[in-house]
Amino acid sequence: MSIIEAKQLTKIFGSEPKKALSLLQQGWTKDKILAETKMTVGVNQASFTIEEGQIFVIMGLSGSGKSTLVRLLNRLIEPSSGQLLFKGQDIMNMSVEQLRQFRRKNVGMVFQKFALFPHRTVLRNVEYGLEVQGMEKSKRKEMAMQALELVGLKGWENSLPDQLSGGMQQRVGLARGLANNPDVLLMDEAFSALDPLIRKDMQDELLELQSKMKKTIVFITHDLDEALRIGDQIALMKDGSIVQIGTPEEILMQPANKYVERFVEDVDLSKVLTAAHVMEKAETITIDKGPRVALQFMRERGVSSLYVVDKSMQLLGLVSAEDASNAIKEGQKLEELIQQDVPEIAPDTVLNELFELMGNSRLPVAVVDSNRRLKGVVIKGAVLAALAGNSLADGGGNHESS
Ligand SMILES: Nc1ncnc2c1ncn2[C@@H]1O[C@H](COP(=O)(O)OP(=O)(O)O)[C@@H](O)[C@H]1O
Ligand SMILES: [Mg+2]
Numbered sequence: 001m002s003i004i005e006a007k008q009l010t011k012i013f014g015s016e017p018k019k020a021l022s023l024l025q026q027g028w029t030k031d032k033i034l035a036e037t038k039m040t041v042g043v044n045q046a047s048f049t050i051e052e053g054q055i056f057v058i059m060g061l062s063g064s065g066k067s068t069l070v071r072l073l074n075r076l077i078e079p080s081s082g083q084l085l086f087k088g089q090d091i092m093n094m095s096v097e098q099l100r101q102f103r104r105k106n107v108g109m110v111f112q113k114f115a116l117f118p119h120r121t122v123l124r125n126v127e128y129g130l131e132v133q134g135m136e137k138s139k140r141k142e143m144a145m146q147a148l149e150l151v152g153l154k155g156w157e158n159s160l161p162d163q164l165s166g167g168m169q170q171r172v173g174l175a176r177g178l179a180n181n182p183d184v185l186l187m188d189e190a191f192s193a194l195d196p197l198i199r200k201d202m203q204d205e206l207l208e209l210q211s212k213m214k215k216t217i218v219f220i221t222h223d224l225d226e227a228l229r230i231g232d233q234i235a236l237m238k239d240g241s242i243v244q245i246g247t248p249e250e251i252l253m254q255p256a257n258k259y260v261e262r263f264v265e266d267v268d269l270s271k272v273l274t275a276a277h278v279m280e281k282a283e284t285i286t287i288d289k290g291p292r293v294a295l296q297f298m299r300e301r302g303v304s305s306l307y308v309v310d311k312s313m314q315l316l317g318l319v320s321a322e323d324a325s326n327a328i329k330e331g332q333k334l335e336e337l338i339q340q341d342v343p344e345i346a347p348d349t350v351l352n353e354l355f356e357l358m359g360n361s362r363l364p365v366a367v368v369d370s371n372r373r374l375k376g377v378v379i380k381g382a383v384l385a386a387l388a389g390n391s392l393a394d395g396g397g398n399h400e401s402s
Contacts, residue, residue: 057227075094115166252269270350275348289334307374316374318342365377
């Protein structure tokens with residue numbers, strides 16, 4: 001279900017927004033409007049839908065309108081025109097009191113500058129929003145402690161912010177955003193000030209939090225790698241307009257125009273493409289067959305080994321041609337031959353992580369889902385081809401064994 005829906009959402013900074021709007025509709029650019037009218041187009045007719053439980057990334061260069069857009073979502077900035085729905089309810093029609101409730105209960109916010117109070121303990125920083133709402137002391141403490149535990153800061157509640165590292169301070173900021181247990185978490189460049197390694201940890205942490213809490217997260221970044229890494233959907237902005245919305249894959253593989261194409265051309269594909277992109281159909285045999293049949297299959301299919309699976313495609317191991325032909329002489333069954341130390345990975349493993357595994361193994365790597373069902377196999381050549389940009393044109397060689 002969609003939780004936020006924006007239609008033609010627009011923000012003009014300046015004296016006559018209506019005039020600027022009509023110029024926009026006549027096709028004037030942001031630059032021209034600024035030059036001729038001194039008004040700034042913050043966000044230009046942005047339309048999008050955010051589904052519940054999604055990480056929706058808003059990406060773009062500095063000045064492209066990201067912060068303005070995210071502040072429109074809880075009316076910290078008043079839209080000049082357009083429509084905005086939260087769970088079907090029109091946010092633009094909310095009374096002052098309804099809006100206050102909406103901000104308290106439904107949204108949390110995390111900023112780049114952690115904006116922690118230096119003389120308040122970690123706990124009292126996290127409690128702050130609840131305190132301002134007038135929540136009773138023991139209740140707000142309980143909620144703040146829960147949020148601190150979520151972000152891995154249990155035990156630090158009585159410390160002062162400057163006793164914490166940058167990454168930990170941002171966790172406090174995150175806990176504060178989560179303290180009211182909001183439906184939607186708005187994060188404006190929340191990780192942009194962190195060192196790269198800490199930043200990556202925080203991204204992982206956010207993804208893990210997300211898988212536990214199923215919150216809807218609107219995440220703003222100017223960093224493409226970050227966007228590709230954590231976004232379920234990415235909206236790419238330029239000059240206040242959304243130029244493309246899509247999954248990371250769509251943005252990379254089907255750029256909507258030259259601008260997006262240039263934006264993504266330097267992407268390190270090894271950090272983005274996954275095993276699912278490059279895997280091929282695995283040749284299999286079910287465990288009830290014998291070594292003779294196995295050899296026959298290998299001959300027919302031109303391979304030197306087969307994955308052994310059960311009837312539901314659960315991976316049991318690998319059988320080689322050599323072992324199968326020995327087994328025929330010795331009268332062994334297939335299950336006695338299975339090599340079980342087959343390297344296996346999840347479909348969403350990025351190629352970067354795959355490399356290491358492949359380097360250490362002479363066997364192809366099996367791709368299995370969370371139920372250990374065999375989905376495909378990754379062969380070294382396919383990984384290299386994908387990184388060289390081949391095999392993407394046909395959709396990435398995304399075959400599934402059925
Ligand atoms: N309060 C404001 N008054 C006038 N112009 C503003 C204001 N806030 C932002 N802008 C302008 O709106 C545009 C978008 O800004 P912003 O949303 O902050 O971009 P981003 O977050 O992507 O860097 C920029 O041209 C910026 O100068
Ligand atoms: Mg900004």
